[in-house]
Amino acid sequence: MHRRIIAPGVLAAATLLLAIPASAASFTPGAPGIGDPYYPASGNGGYDVSHYDLRLKYQPGTDLLEGTATLVATATQDLSRFNLDLGLAVSEVRVNGKKAKFAKEGEQELVVTPVTPLQKGKAVSVVVKYAGKPSEVKIGGYTAWARTPDGGVAAQEPDSAAWWFPSNDHPLDKATYDVSVSVPDGHQAISNGVLQSQSSKLGWTRFAWRSNKPQASYLATLAVGKFDITTDRTESGLPVLNAYSKDLGDNDGAARASVERSAEVVEWLEGVYGPYPFNAIGGYVPNVTSGFALETQTRPFYSPKQFANGANVSVVVHELAHQWYGDSVSVHHWKDIWVNEGFARYSQWLWSEKEGEGTAQELADYTYASYAADNPFWQVKPGDPGADKQFDIAVYDRGALAIQALRNEVGDDAFFQILRGWPKQYAYGNAKVSDFVKYAEKVSKKPLAELFDTWLYEPAKPAAPAAAGSKIARSYTAGAEAAPVRPKSWKKIAETNTIHDH
Known part of the structure; x- marks a missing residue:
């Protein structure tokens, strides 16, 4: 037998060649x-x-x-x-x-x-x-960092x-x-x-x-300042931490009366969307001048202005609903924003229904009647609104109308099965509007493309409202637009500022 001896330097060079792909290109x-x-x-x-x-x-x-x-x-x-x-x-x-x-x-x-x-x-x-x-730092003409007094x-x-x-x-x-x-x-x-x-x-x-x-x-957030911090644990053991700037002034009490109900709201949302997807619950209210709230993961950010007119649990519902719709399941591209904001708004409608302050159907009727056919509201397409209209009120309100239309079409059993199944299907991932449409069709066993096209993509007021069969729908059929009574919850829902300060 002939044994071939390879010099150590040659062996090292051969090993290096094997480690590097053949083409540097x-x-x-x-x-x-x-x-x-x-x-x-x-x-x-x-x-x-x-x-x-x-x-x-x-x-x-x-x-x-x-x-x-x-x-x-x-x-x-x-x-x-x-x-x-x-x-x-x-x-x-x-x-x-x-x-x-x-x-x-x-x-x-x-x-x-x-x-x-x-x-x-x-x-x-x-x-x-x-x-x-x-x-x-200015990027795109705005800053995402807000200075506070402390x-x-x-x-x-x-x-x-x-x-x-x-x-x-x-x-x-x-x-x-x-x-x-x-x-x-x-x-x-x-x-x-x-x-x-x-x-x-x-x-x-x-x-x-x-x-x-x-x-x-x-969804990553950082706040530095002087805060009053409250802590607790839910019955299931999740840590709850809320924080309030010590200089909130007149808004302090209303902020606490709202954010301190976060664990209660999460418990209710679990009944709608399934188990809470994260390891902590909470919220924080720093002394900023902006007016919006944001679904920062596990610990939503709230501007003090959200509570300028008293407690507003509805905004807490909105941001915590995002933990399922927006945080656990996130947009694939930003044009898919409806899967975040339409469902967060509709969660406020469901909370109103639970609290006896107006059903989702009544809120759909009132929303539909609030915008005349020539209102620019109906020109915005929630399913692909454009970067300049990404946070337009239509993405929220018309987006919620689309969800009520889905509920009316498929019935409550299939509807709530869809609401719970979607966050489980795409947990911790990303999804498109088209993915939701396909999922809703799969669960309901109904063709829904036309319904979603009407409510998410057509730049016009639909010929009939989402609330099919409701009082306002019947009035439209009769040829006279009715003015439904404004639900009690409407004011607090409307106070949920949807404008992001760019």
């Missing part, structure tokens, strides 16, 4: 956007993030944020370079432990070129060190992450989060999920939060 840059037609610059291509570890230090007096973000990801193509979304200044980037070249392009693109190209399917770790004042808040839609951490900033790339924030003693840092620890040293207190289920980047 297979390594290409990741796309600078994830492909959303409404927001071409949002998100990035070429990789998928599974976890963010954010270690931050924030100085409320100067608005200076310093951070080290570690991203655990997987390359989804052979990558020569890739982008992250971040508006703050970067001092260092490491990829798989090695310093990488980086450059800022435009308002939010951080272009990273690793020393060694990244192979498709391989694990990747990215460490970014950065600093800056989030309130000075700190700052990150809460906006359709994006807010780029103001305080580097990310693949689009709902299609969800991840789990560890957020650890050091703030001066006497201040607190509020984020998503469960508070893991709190420790003080040399005048600084560090708060460590964990969100252990997939979370879209815009």
Whole structure:
């Protein structure tokens, strides 16, 4: 037998050749956007993030944020370079432990070129060190960071992450989060999920939060300030944490009377949509000047203005319904916003029905009658409203009319089966409007394309209202439009501000 001896250097070279793909041309840059037609610059291509570890230090007096973000990801193509979304200044980037070249392009693109190209399917770790004042960052002409008298808040839609951490900033790339924030003693840092620890040293207190289920980047939130915090546990053991700025003034009592009912609302929503999908419940009300609320995962954000006219549990219902419709099941692209907002609005109608303040049918009748045929309301297509109309009132109200139309068409048994089954079918993932239509047809065993086309896509007031067979429907058949009595709940539902401050 002849034994062939291979020199060690030749063997090492052969091993290296086996480790590198045959063609260097297979390594290409990741796309600078994830492909959303409404927001071409949002998100990035070429990789998928599974976890963010954010270690931050924030100085409320100067608005200076310093951070080290570690991203655990997987390359989804052979990558020569890739982008992250971040508006703050970067001092260092490491990829798989090695310093990488980086450059800022435009308002939010951080272009990273690793020393060694990244192979498709391989694990990747990215460490970014950065600093800056989030309130000075402008992307698309607006800021998602709100300064408060004693700190700052990150809460906006359709994006807010780029103001305080580097990310693949689009709902299609969800991840789990560890957020650890050091703030001066006497201040607190509020984020998503469960508070893991709190420790003080040399005048600084560090708060460590964990969100252990997939979370879209815009649903990650951070609030630093002086808060009054209440805690509890539900009967099933879920931790409840609510926080209120200590300087809310006249709105303080109404805010507490609303947000403190969060656990009760979740318990009721579980009966509608199935088991609560996350590891914590709560909400927070910082002293901001904006007027909207947002479904930040496990801990919705509420502007004090939501409670300027007294308690409003309806807005709490809206944001907590999003935990199923919007957070657990998120949009595929932002044109699918109806699957978020139509159902959150309809949840308010169901709450009204439960509270005896107007049935969903009565609210549908009143909503339909409130907008004349020539009102621009009917020109907005909730199923694809356009970026400029994404948060138009029609997405909410006409969107809810579409859901009532579905209920009337399929009957309550199939309808509530659909409402519960959808969040289970697409749990922790993303889905399109078309996916919902197909799912509703599958469960109801009825053709529904025409119904949804009428209510979600036709730029005109339908010939007959969603509330088929109701008093207003009969009046239309008779040729005279009736003016239904305004349900008692209407005022509080209308106070749910649907305008996001871009």
